[in-house]
Amino acid sequence: MKEFLKLGLGVVTSIAGFIEVGSLSTSAQAGARFGFRLLWAIAAATICLVFLAEMSGRLAAVGKHPLAAAVRERFGFRYQAIPLVAEIVLDTLVLAAEIGGVCIALQLVTGADVRVWVVPITFLIWLLLWRGKFSALENGLSALGLVSLAFVVGSVRLRPDWTGIASGFVPSLPGHDAMSYGLLAVSILGATLSPYLVNFYSAGAIEDKWSEKDLVANRLIAGAGMGFGSSVSMGVLVIAALVLAPKGIRVEGFEQAALLLTAPFGRWGLPLFAAALGIGCLGAAVEVSLNLAYVVSQSSGWQWGEDLKPRDDARFCTVYTLALALAALPILAGVAPLKITLLAMALTVLVLPFIVFPFLILMNDPHYLKTHRNGWIGNAVVLLVIGAGALLALVVVPLEILGG
Amino acid sequence: MADLELGRDVLDKQLVDRRGVRMGKVDGILLRLHADGPPEVAWLEVGAAPLLERVSGRLADAASALARRLGVGSGEPLRITPEQIVRFGRELHVDVDASRTNAFAWERWLRRFVEKVPGARA
Numbered sequence A: 001m002k003e004f005l006k007l008g009l010g011v012v013t014s015i016a017g018f019i020e021v022g023s024l025s026t027s028a029q030a031g032a033r034f035g036f037r038l039l040w041a042i043a044a045a046t047i048c049l050v051f052l053a054e055m056s057g058r059l060a061a062v063g064k065h066p067l068a069a070a071v072r073e074r075f076g077f078r079y080q081a082i083p084l085v086a087e088i089v090l091d092t093l094v095l096a097a098e099i100g101g102v103c104i105a106l107q108l109v110t111g112a113d114v115r116v117w118v119v120p121i122t123f124l125i126w127l128l129l130w131r132g133k134f135s136a137l138e139n140g141l142s143a144l145g146l147v148s149l150a151f152v153v154g155s156v157r158l159r160p161d162w163t164g165i166a167s168g169f170v171p172s173l174p175g176h177d178a179m180s181y182g183l184l185a186v187s188i189l190g191a192t193l194s195p196y197l198v199n200f201y202s203a204g205a206i207e208d209k210w211s212e213k214d215l216v217a218n219r220l221i222a223g224a225g226m227g228f229g230s231s232v233s234m235g236v237l238v239i240a241a242l243v244l245a246p247k248g249i250r251v252e253g254f255e256q257a258a259l260l261l262t263a264p265f266g267r268w269g270l271p272l273f274a275a276a277l278g279i280g281c282l283g284a285a286v287e288v289s290l291n292l293a294y295v296v297s298q299s300s301g302w303q304w305g306e307d308l309k310p311r312d313d314a315r316f317c318t319v320y321t322l323a324l325a326l327a328a329l330p331i332l333a334g335v336a337p338l339k340i341t342l343l344a345m346a347l348t349v350l351v352l353p354f355i356v357f358p359f360l361i362l363m364n365d366p367h368y369l370k371t372h373r374n375g376w377i378g379n380a381v382v383l384l385v386i387g388a389g390a391l392l393a394l395v396v397v398p399l400e401i402l403g404g
Numbered sequence B: 001m002a003d004l005e006l007g008r009d010v011l012d013k014q015l016v017d018r019r020g021v022r023m024g025k026v027d028g029i030l031l032r033l034h035a036d037g038p039p040e041v042a043w044l045e046v047g048a049a050p051l052l053e054r055v056s057g058r059l060a061d062a063a064s065a066l067a068r069r070l071g072v073g074s075g076e077p078l079r080i081t082p083e084q085i086v087r088f089g090r091e092l093h094v095d096v097d098a099s100r101t102n103a104f105a106w107e108r109w110l111r112r113f114v115e116k117v118p119g120a121r122a
Helices: A002-018 A021-063 A067-110 A114-131 A134-157 A162-167 A178-192 A195-207 A212-243 A262-300 A310-332 A337-363 A376-402 B006-010 B048-053 B057-070 B102-114
Strands: B014-016 B022-025 B028-032 B040-046 B078-080 B085-088 B092-094
Touching (some): A002 A021, A002 A134, A002 A212, A002 A262, A021 A067, A021 A178, A021 A195, A021 A262, A067 A114, A067 A195, A067 A262, A067 A310, A114 A262, A114 A310, A134 A195, A178 A376, A195 A212, A195 A262, A195 A337, A212 A262, A262 A310, A310 B102, B022 B040, B022 B102, B048 B057, B057 B102
Antiparallel strands (some): B028 B040, B040 B078, B085 B092
């Protein structure tokens, strides 16, 4: 049972990677516009995320350093300052979008405007962080997150064409709208591979007191956890391809996406969709606010930990409190969460190489990893996906901006 | 007998105080030059100002000005002399009670507010 509970870290990390506002909407858009053709992008992002999570768990278990602390120690503050500032900006954007996502979920079931929910939801997230213990948050959120398996069950219930699905795992250019296709591929990578997941996973491994004995478990947890989130994302894409694409419905907001589950589940569809969206975004919001506090504290060498009393790590608590207050503002002002996510996703793909490159160097340093250094496969996979993603982003994002 | 590279091994190293509390990182190293005799490491510095100084002097001045304005600590970085270094391992252990020093100035200042919120001691 204890071993089983360790899975919580993998599942909660993958919720923030795959079942939050950005990933759900990009998968739905991808399916609605291009059928099964973008399944490969989710698969590529998943493989990369499994490798990155496994590595950061290994760094924490063997080197006893969370990622942010190790980067400062190995590369110095002058190098770290840039990725650190980039990550603080990105995390705050993502946090704003996730707060918005929870509010949208509540709007879908109650009909009350998004802005009504911003303050109570932000307060709820803060309260969870203020009072919650790390293990309670990780296990509670991952258990609740299982509701999103409705997308997987739903896609199977719709009896999809399995050969069509299989062919979606081979990248191929569509006959129409190659530009949007490229942008969606970048968005899928950007929505899934958020740097905060990697930091969060390594901090979580230290909160859960992993040691070298947990290295095998770490592999399973990273693989199974991300596999769970990835299957949900693919479920969303498949349902959108089956339900929305034939009718030519484009996903422009959550009004269209909310229809996804009504085809397989009838009147239960909407509440199920809202529950999955709400819980996914809540999980991601808790995770990203914690991550901000982790990254700032670990880079500065302060006491940190969700299990300390707030009075014993006042700076740690201040960081997430300020971040939540700041992130709530744009949603209160009426900025659409999806707009914020789009910006965050494009930024993510561009800054990712600057965050992953020092990470790879650390993972090959015997000073931190002893005998558990990276093999060439791990290094190659990560470099390849990140490099390809950044190249794609460099081409597609400016073109998209120029093209309006 | 062991050699340590100041830039690679000591700068930015995690500091742990007498009670095992993580008290910050080595934000700066001060080398003192003597007219007669070789230079020596005078002290290690901990504080936002010496840290930000490494990126931009203006940023460092702004951080000091903010701390002075809010009355956070005395505004001076904490100095740790080589005699206070106890052990060098994964972290740098030093014979200091950090909670009383300026390394914890912001922590003490923020704690006054944090403590007043219900649940801060639980």
